[in-house]
Every structure is written in structure tokens, then in C-alpha cells.
Amino acid sequence: MYCILLSIFFPILAGLFLLIRFRTPLAGEKKNEDRKKLLLLTGTFLVTTALLTAAALLTATERFTLFYLTETLPIYFKIDTTGTLFSLLAMIVVLCAGFFSFEYMKHEEREGRYYGFYLIVFGVLNALCFAGNLITFYLFFELLTLSSMPLVLHCGTKEAVMAGLKYLFYSLCGAYAGLFGIYFLYQYTDTLTFFHGSLYVTAIAEHGGFLLLIAFIMILGFGVKAGMFPMHAWLPTAHPVAPAPASALLSAMIVKAGVLAIIRVTHFFGDDFLQGTWVQTAWICLTLVTIFMGSLLAYREPILKKRLAYSTVSQLSYILFGLAVMNEEAYIGSVLQVLAHGFVKAALFLCAGAFIYKTGKTRVDELRGIGREMPLTLWCWTIASLGLIGIPPTGGFISKWYLAIGSLKSNIPVLGVLGPIILLVSALLTAGYLLPITVRGFFPGADYDRNPLEKKEPGKLMTVPILILTTLSVLIGLFPDSVAFIWH
């Protein structure tokens, strides 16, 4: 119990401490000294939190109520397998991106604020993974939005602030749609605790149609955070302006909160209830549209981070597609995709961050010959890209394999077959938008002037996290069984 609480509240309090302690910008003579102190503190906090989280995960079966908001609304935590997985992913991504920022954020102002909110986000993510009922989940879902917004708009340009607000309002909008559903669910169940299919049988009989509508609204609502069409527009706006590590965290983990939410919700309703209904059909349609559209937009996008953002939109809907299909294979595919995409996308964003940090180039066509300057980074990029495209033996291949199998196995007419086709097309597109960077980076062409190029490989603080993430993305493909246990 204490481990769970500590893993949640320690980072939050630590973050608040940093916010207050370093509330003024670092400046003057003691700037370097102060910065060192800040980094030291942050690093300690991050590692401590990670350890605490690990400890919490080891006591996995624990469940407890912290306190009651009202008599019937407990703040309740429990650790289940899904939560464990998400929490592991969060821990790794947060750590990697965190250490990456130590270097990356060197030139930004108000680092104290950044790390403060970073830590808070860490705590909130943990809480989200450990949340045991809808209300607790909703609480931390909102907090996640609020605490991650400052990360998005950190660099403080007009664009960044607007993007931050856009992110905020989209997310809130989604969260409120979710809340709308929660209001009704509360009425038709004994408890909001996550069980499989906890609705009253009578309620299903009497209000079946309405409950389906509620389910759809909730999926749409939480889908906003997961970048599902038609509410995906915040992602391409928010990513380019955020600092790269923040983008990595956002894209790898925070959007997954939406996925987690949808997993929880669909479980809550129960597969039996949703299977074969119009909700499933509509949902699958939306995800397929998102997959295709995301890839297409990414393909046409010249700005690197924006391209990655669209890619996220597309890839996340793979996960959602798997969830929407609702059978074992598809579900495993989804979970694998969560992990694979998490590692890959974090790695890609960190690579992009490294490019930007070292060369200041943000557009894809400026990256010609980058392989000469930063070979290690570009290699990582390439491997991660392969993962995203789904080339064996990376994680991406396994997850997509399961997704396709699941889809074909399901008895959904038309869409069951259409799904894998779109997955394939999208994979091609993915290759089309990621690989050219590798190709041009290593082979800028005969006419390219290579003379000004020189080694610019970034420091260890940046390369090591990228390497770790890249490695993990491959490992997950090699040992998929380690996560396949989560069905049931």
C-alpha cells in the first residue's frame, strides 16, 4: 500500500517542491551551480520514483481504498496486469526521456518548472495505471491533462501556448465526454470498480440502446486523448512545439492514457455487450479511417516532428483497432503494440530531438547527410523505424501480426478483412515516410556537398536513452510471450 502511495505521491510532492524551490528562472553567477543542484535533485527523484514504482509492482496483488470522496465514490487503487504493463512502459519512457532532457533542456529557460511538472506527470501516470475504479481513473486522467499541459507549452512561444491550450481543451473535452458516461454507468452498476462487465443485467435489458450510446460516447471521449479521428487535431499541433523529450513522453505514454481508458471502459461494459453492435462497427470504422488518414498525412508532412505526430495518430489507432475487434489475438496484438509503439515512438522522438538539438534542422529535407554527422543516432532511428513499419523481428511485426490474425479470426463482415488490408497499406506508407530519412541521411546523393559535415554525435545523456529504447523495441519483438500472458 505504501509503495503504491509513495510511487504516486512522492513524485507529485517532489515536483511541487521543485516548482516552488526553482520558481524563478536560473540566472546570474550561480546559474551553473543551481542547475547542477536541480539536475541532481531531479535525477534522484526520478530514480527514487522508479524504484518505488518497481517496488509497488512487486507487491502486485495489493488493492486498497485511499479514502471516500463521497460515501459511494472511493478513491481506490489496485494493480492488475494491464496496469503493470502500462506502468512499466511509463517508468522506462519517463526515465529515458528524463535523462535525455538533462542535456536537451540545457538552453531552455525555467528548467525548474519543466522538471517539476515532469515529476508530477510521472506520479500521475503511475496513479493512472494503478487506479482501481472509474472515478479514481477519471481524477488522474484530468490531472494528467492539467499537469502535462505546461510541458507542451514549455518553450513559451505564442504558438506553443496556443498549442498547449488546444491540447488542454481537446483533452478536457474528451474527458468530459467520458465523465458523461460515468454519470450514467454509476446509475446502472453497483460499483465503478473495474470488473469485467459490471453492468446490471436489468439495466442492459431496459436501457440497452441507450447504454450503447453511452459506450460510444465514452470511447469517442477517451479516444480524443488517443488521437482517434475525428478529434486527433491536437496531436500534430502539440508535438512540434513541445520540447523533444516532452513530445516523446506525450507520444509514447500520455496518449496511451487514452488507450488505457478505453481498455478499462470496454472491459467495464464487457465484450459480450459490445460485440456485434453498431458501436463496434462504428468504432472499427473510425480506427481504420484514422490509421489510413494518419499515415497519409504523415507521408505528406515535411516537418519532422509533425510527421512523427501524424504517425502517432495512425499507430495509436492500430491499438484501438485491436481493442475494437475484441478477441484474444487482437487484444494481445494491441497490448504488444502499446509497448512496441511506446518504445519506438519515444526513441524516434528522442532521435528527432537529438537532430534538432545538434543541428537545429526541423524539416525532413534538411536532414540529408545526417548519417555522416550523427551515425549512431541515425542507426537507432533506422532500427526504430523498422519496428514501426513492422519488419521482423521487431516488436512492431509481432503486434501487427496478432492484430491481423485477430481481425481475420473475428466474424466481423467486411471490416474483418478490410482491417488487415488497411494495416498493410498503412505499413507501406509508414515505410514511405520513415525510411527516406535513413536513406538520405546515409546516402545524400552524389551531388551532395559532404565537406561541411562533421561528427556531431550528442553526449551520452542523450544517446544512452535512445539506445535503451531502441534495444527494448527489438527485444519486445524477440520475446513477445513475456507479455502475451495478459489475456484473462
Add this chain to the structure above:
Amino acid sequence: MIDGRRKFDICVAPSHKCSGIEVNMGPNLLANYGEAVSAILFCIGFTNLLLQTNLIKKIIGLNIMDSAIYLFLAEKGYIAGRVAPIVVDGVTSTEAYINPIPSGLVLTGIVVSVSVTALMLSLTIRLYTRYHTLDLDEISMQLKKEGR
């Protein structure tokens, strides 16, 4: 008014004219020519009093109106074949005389209307000395110009 509630023997003309319901309007109208005339006169007077802008004409209208009412009263008070209630030759039967009260009312009314007319005339004189016109609209215009 000798017996408690003696009605005059004929109906009132104007109402018949206005209503148009009565079938025997013609004979009634003819029989009640006195009332008809008084009603018409009343209307003339009323209209004059209301619509004329000249003060003197208004006052004349007032007098026509009042006179019409007196005519009406006098007409009502007279019953053909009877005489004024002054006992001269010892006839004391009430059937022989007319009711004296309408005539009394006429007299009272005349007094009232004379006094009112006098007041109106005096007011008119005041206005005339002040504004040198008898036209009420013009006086209003001048007042507006004075701005008070």
C-alpha cells in the same frame, strides 16, 4: 312627479335610431321628433365643443349641447293636453297637469350652463389678451415657443 314611477308615454328616439333593431322605427322617429331633434343638436354641440379650434365657437358648441339637453327635458316634461301645474280653476286632479320637475331641472341646468359659459368666456378673454388669438392650437404653438 305625482305617482311614484310614472313613465313618460313614449320611448326615446335616439336609441332607436342608433340601434336599428326596432322594426317600427319610422313611426317612432316621427312620434319622437322632439327627442330626435334634441339628440341631433346634442351631437352638433358636442362635435363643435370637441373639434372646433376657435374658442368662441367651442363655447357656442357648448351652449348648443346644453340647450339640446334642455330641449330634451322640456320635451319629456310636456304631455299633450295638460297644463302647467298651477291651480287656477280649482282642478286638483293630477291628470290635468304636467310634472313640474323637468321644467325645474331645465332652469337649474340653465343656471349651471350660464355660469360655466361665463367662466369659459373669461378664460377666453385672458387667453386673447395674452396671445391675441382665439385659436387654441395656435396658443399651444406659442406656448411651446415660450418653452415653459
Add this chain to the structure above:
Amino acid sequence: MNFVCNFPFFSILLSLFSGTICSVLPAKAAKIVNRVVIVVVGLLSATLLLYLISVGEPFIYWMGHFPAPWGNEIRAGILEAGMALFFCIIMYLSMAGGAHKLFDEVDESKHNLYYILVNLLLSSLLALVYTNDMFTAYVFVEINTISACGLIMIRQVGRTIEAAVRYMIMSLLGSGLLLFGLCIMYDLTGHLLMSNIKESVALLVASGEYQIPLIVSVALMCVGLCIKSALFPFHAWLPDAYGYSTVSSAAILSSLVSKGYIFLLIKIIYRVIGFNIFNNTRIIDVLFVFGLMGMIFGSTSAIRENDVRRMIAFSSVAQIGYIYMGFGMGTQAGMVASVYHILSHAATKSLLFIAAIGLTEVSGGSRKLVDLTGSGYRNKWAGVAFTAGSLSMVGIPLFSGFISKLLFAQAAVQVEGKMLASLIVLGISTILNAIYFMKTVIRLYTATGNSPYRGITFGKMKRYAITLIFFILLNILLGVSSQPIVDLIEQGLAMFS
């Protein structure tokens, strides 16, 4: 016959003759005589009221001991006595409140003339209240008109004379119609005494003969009195007449004179035609509609007005609309509400006129609303009084206006077909009232900081201030302990029939 029964006659006669006496007295003495007469008449009426309450039934007083169909009669019931008392109170307060202003407005040599007119007015009002004879009523209507006209034009400026002429013309039209209607009624029934006419009318209605002349006669009388009491749309004369005459005149005219006519109308309805017979005619619907229209149009005109006294005058049009709306409902409750509103409006409107004069005095004599800005600070008592009057007009509980609104609304609910119309108009009219009165009140208390006008202290206007206090108290008295008054009105109306 108890000695008290002479009191109505005494009071009429007293005020009539004191008027004549005033003509030969110097101004100061005339003033004293006038005040004394009002007080004495008030006391007489009060005694009479007490007597009637104790006896519990009305009495008829034969003038010169001629019995019923021949003689002239006076009749007194609770309502009559109460009305007379109330008129005296209002008249006294109005005279007291406007006394200091009289020297500015009227040449001192004419002061005794002024008091003659006031006394005459009082006597004619009393006669209207007490008389049981239609023709007498007509004669006193004319006397009332003449004296009212005199009160208007006693201030010799062009505007008042013109207003007097206009007032005269409208009044004469009204009294002409009244007289004509009365003659037809006489023709139909052969009587002039109200009680006798009523019997005859009842027989006539029962027999079904002469229905149309009967209705014409009633309609003529109603229209005549409506014109005289300035019911919309016959109100054209009113703003000028109230707006430019001396302040006491305005207060008296608005609160008493028109009320005298209305009271006569009530008497005609109850005592001459019979309440039920009257309610079966279409006339009440007409009165109702014009009442409602008056409520709206009077107020909208008042909103547009930027002269404070004319504004108050227009507000009278609206208030008279209320009263006629009560008539138009055709129920006992509506009538009670109307009668109560007569009292309430009389108390409030005279208060407003008197308070307005205090405010204009400290604003350089200007009565434009713009100039009144901040005058509530310069003349505190008048400001408070004006506010109180306005609140009463708007219908804030504690003040009399609220009770009359309450009574009207309660009465309206009981009338099936007219309920919604009257309730909604009541609501709208309250809003309109709020708009122009509250606008003015806010203006009174908007300090401009550097006003060119000097303020006035309590010491310099003791009498005036005390008058105002009495007015406010009267208003609150009507508002707080309305139950006994309403009971009295109900008893009085019961005595009518």
C-alpha cells in the same frame, strides 16, 4: 334620528359657506379658516364613521324633511364617511405641503380667492360623496369642475390658462354626456333619487322593456365620468393641468378631484344601476380594456417625459387605469381593490407631487429631470419622500401600492376570462412604473459633486418636512394595516346595495 346624522349635511354646508366667508377675509385669515374647516370636517367625518361602524347600517337624511320620491336626500354609509375623512386628510396634508410654495406661485392678493376655491372644492367633493340625488350630483360635478378649473388657473401663466381651458372643455364634454345620460335615465324611470331609480331599473330589467335606452343611458353616464376622471384615451388635458398648476392644486386635483368622479361612478354602479345589472352589460368589458390600455400607455408616456411633474401626472393616467381595470373585472373583489386603490393612489400621488416640489426648489426651480440630479442630497426629506412614494408606486411591500397590487391580482385570479390579461398587464405595468420612478430616484441620488444649487436644511422647512413625514406614515399605515381598511371597504360596499 341621531344628531350625528346631521354631520354630512353640516360638513357640506360648512365648507360651502366658509368659502363664501373667505372672500372677504384677508389672506392669512382665509388660510386659517380653510385649515380649520378642513380639520372640522375631518373630525365630523371621523365621528360619523365611528358612529356608522357602531350602528352597522347606513342612514338616509332627508333634506328639509321631504320624504322619498320628492325630497332631496343625503345618504351616509361607512364608505362615504370613510371617503370623506380620507379626502379631508389628504386635502389638509396637500394644503400644508404646498403652503410655502403658494407665495411664489400666486399673487398674495389672490390668496383668499384660492382658499375660496379649495373650500368650494371640498364642499362639492363632500356633496358628491354623500348625495343620494342624481341631479344634485350633476350640479356638484359642475361646481367641482369650476372650482378645479379655478385652482388650475389661479397661477396666472399662459400655460395654466391654456391647461384650464383644455380641462374645462374636456370636463364640459364629460358633464354634458353625464347630464344627457341622466336625463334619459330620468325619462326611463321617472326618478332622480338613486334608491328609487334602482328599484325602477330592476323592474325594467326584469320586464325586458327599454333595454337599449337603459344601456345607452348607463353608457353615457359612464363615458362622461370616464372623461372627467381622465381615463385613457381621454387624458389629454391631464398632464398640463397637473403639471403647471400650483403644487397643492396638482396634489389635490390628482388625488381628489378625479377620485370624486370615480366615487360617483361607483355610486352610480351600485346605487343607481345595481351591481349585477351593470356587470351584465358589455360596458365593463370596455372599461376593462381601456383600463388596461391606460395602464400601459400612461406609463409609456411617463417614461418618455423629462419633466418630473408631467411624469407624475402621466403616472396618474396609469393609476386610473388600474382603478378602471378593477371595475372592469365585475366582481366584488375587483371593486374592493379599486376602492382601495383610490385611497392608496390618492395618498401616494399627492405625496409625490409635494415631494417633487421640494426637489425642484433646490434645483433652481427647474423641473427637468436632468436638473434634479443629486437633489436627493440637497433636500433630504423630499428625496426620502419621493423615494417612498416611488416605492409605493412600484409596489414594494410595506407601502400601500403593494396591497392594492395584491388585491387587484387576487381579484383578477377569480375572474376566469380576464385573469391572464390583467395579470400580465399588471406585471408589465409594474415594470414600466419601476422604470420611470426608479430612474428618477436613482437620478436624485446621483451626486454630481459640484452642483450649482444650494441644499436646504430641515430647520428651514420644518412644516414641509413634517407634512412629508405624515404622508409617508399614511402610506405605510395603508400598507401595513390594510386589513381593517379592506374590511371597512367591504362593509361599505355591502351597505351600498
Add this chain to the structure above:
Amino acid sequence: MIILVIIIPLITGILVPVIPFQKRWQKEVFLETAVVLNSILVWYLLLHHSTSTFLLAHFTGDLNISFRVDGVSMVFAGLVSALWPFATLYAFEYMTKEEHENVFFLFYTLTYGVTLGIALAANLLTMYFFYELLTLVTVPLVMHTLTREAVLASRKYLYYSLGGAAFAFLGLIMVIVYGTTTDFILGGVLDPAKINGKTNVLLLIYVMAFLGFGVKAAVCPFNSWLPQAGVAPTPVTALLHAVAVVKSGAFAIIRLTYFSFGTDFLKGTWAQDVVMAIVMFTIIYGCSRAVKETHIKRRLAYSTISNLSYILFGVVIMTPLGLAAALTHLVFHAVMKICSFFCAGAIMHQTDRHYVRELDGLGYKMPCVFGIFAISAFALMGVPGLAGFISKWNLAQAAVESENPLAWGGIACLLVSALLTAIYMLTIVVRAFFPGKDFDYAKVEGAKDPNWQMLVPLFVFTLFIIYFGLCSQPIVDFFSNVAIGNA
């Protein structure tokens, strides 16, 4: 006893300009003592909870002015008396910059008594009486600055309120005529025997009366006075236009709906649909206007409009749960809104900035104020763990439970409004803390947090927001008991 709590503020208020205070602090001490004393008295009264009726005066017939403590009045009186001492404390500091202090405190304190009068009224007439009085005593507060703007605003306020009262009056009449009594009895007092066949008329009048009282509660077509009245000094806008006055409107509607007409009569009729539609529209309308508005106080005023309609939404659900939810929001919103208003006031007082665009970068200079503002913003949005979430949760639950499709639509409105709330509140917070990269901090030089007199109320209210968010159970239980008539 019960009349005492109404009279003490009235007398205190009148004494303020009369007593010749030598020093300012004497006046402050005098006022604060009186107000605190009165609040203690109110709480004593509420906790002792005697249900006897105190009759002050007879009007006509069975109409009288009388007072009684029942559940709903406990809620409102308790709320008002709890907030007033803080607001007074805050006003002392704020009013140092304004003129005509005496007049201000005169009416400010009078308002206290009158508001308690509304809360403790035992029948509709008494409530109506104090309702009208409330209008009158607050008008001078609105026109306090005597600028042209203030005068126009107070005029508008007056017209609207009195006009509304005129229509509310019709409701009063209906209750007098068709009810058995005008006293407040949970479940309504209408006499079915008297109604027969007049149901529709009564419903129409109910809607009118609802709108009439709704004027004070700023229901949609009649809300434009509220933002305009924001010209008044901030303690007034905070306390009166976020709590006392506008809540009186809501409170009056509660009385009218639950205690006079009765929910049995109204529930499921077209009248319910109409008023609910109006309320839902207002919720959205208020928020949208708030988003467009750039003046801080006016923005908050529009927010108030929307939030008041939350309360009314609870009311028009017309179930005990709805009433409980409405009461919850009545109290919680009061705390949240007064908190945010005081922040706005502190900002204006300290920096003399009135528009949202001028707030850039102030967050670092006034961390306390903006921190608290952020918390109140989160609370208004309905972030779980803060007061706003609980009341919204209750409202939504009541709506769901009522099985009324329109009410379900209302939940959607609540959430849309929550989103809009986030937009208009958080843009302020974001501006203050994230002014942009090139922001010149010299512009906010000199701005700093206000002194303790202003900060103490702020902190206390913040604590309440959090406390209500976390431990709402006892108070919500109490409201539920009130709503079923058990308190």
C-alpha cells in the same frame, strides 16, 4: 431571537454613518464585531434548530410576515453568515481606495440582514418582501462609484429586479388563491380541490414566476444586468453578485418550486420542460459569453450566470436528489466563486488591471493570488478532489436518476459548460504563468501579493474548496436530509 439576527445588521448598518468614528480602525472593529456576532448568533440559532414560527406582523387576512428555521433556510442562512465576516474583512482593505465608505458599509451591512430575512422567511409573502428589499438595499452598492456606467448599471439592475419581482408576484398570488396557506411546506401547498381544470394557467404562472425570480438568478433572457453590475466595488460583486443576491434568486426558486407549488404538481408537465430548457440554455449561454468577455470581473459574472443555472438545473429536476444537488452547488459555488472574485479583486486592487490581456506574467509576481485563482478555476471546471466535482457529480446523478431525457441532455450541457469553463478560466491562469517567451517582465514590476486582510479570506476559501472536495460526505448527507424534509 430569530428576528434579532435580521435586526442587528440593520441597526449596525444604520449606526455606521451616525456614530462619529474618530479613526478608521474603530469603525472596522465595530463593524466586524457586529457582523461576527451576528454570524455566531445565526449559527447558534441554526444549530439549536427550533422550528417554531416567529410572527412579526399581520398584513391582510392570513398574510403575515413571519420567520422560521427549516432545512433549506439553514443551508442558505448558514452559508451567508459564514461568508459575510470574511467578505467584510476583505472589504475593509478594498475600500481604502474608494470614497463614501460610510454609505457603502451602511448598505453592505443592511444587505446582510435582508439576505438573512430571505433565508429565514417562513412564508412566500415574507420572502417576497425581503426579496424586494434586497433589490433596494443593493442598488446603492451597485451605483457606489457614481460614474455614468455605474448609474446605468444600477438602473438596469433595478428595472430587471423589480420587473422580475412583478412577475414573481403573480406566483405569490396564485399560491394565495389556490393554496391552502402561503407558508413553506415541503411538497407544496396547492389545494387540488381549488385547482381543478386550471392546471395550465397555474403552470403558466409558475413559469412566469420562475422567470421572475429567475431575474435575480440571471436566467437567460434576463441576465444582462449581472455583468453590468460588475462596476460595483469588488466586495460587492464577490459577495452579492456571486452569492447573496443571485443565490437569493435561486433560493426563491427553490422555495417556489418545492415549497409552494410543489414538485408533485409540476413534475412531468410542460412547465418543467420549459424551465429546464431555459436553464440548460442559460448554462451554455453564460459560459459562451464568458469565453468572449475580456474584462475579468465581467467574465466571472458570466461564469456566475452559468453556474447559477447549474443550481436551477438541480432545482428543476424536481426530485429530492435534485434539490440536494442544487443545495450542494448553491453552497459550493458560493465558496468557489467568491474565492475567484476575491482573486480578481486582489488583482485589480494591487495592479489596477481589469482586462484579461493585461494579466500576462503576473503569476510569478503574485503567486498566492494566482495559485488560488488556479485552484478555484480547477474547482469550477470540476476537477475531482475539489468542491466543484462533487456538486456536479450530484447534479448529474440527480439528472440520471430522474429518468427524464431532457435532464440527460442537461448533463451534456453541464459538461459542455465545464469545457467552456476550462477555456475561460484557464486562459487567465495560462496567461499569468506562461506569458510567452519574449515577455518583458519589467511590465509587471512592482506587482505583489496583497496584505493579510485580503489573503486570509482567500486562503480560508481555498481550504474550504479542498475540504468540500475531499470530505463532502457529511455536508451532502445533510443536504439530502434537508431535501427530503428530515432536517
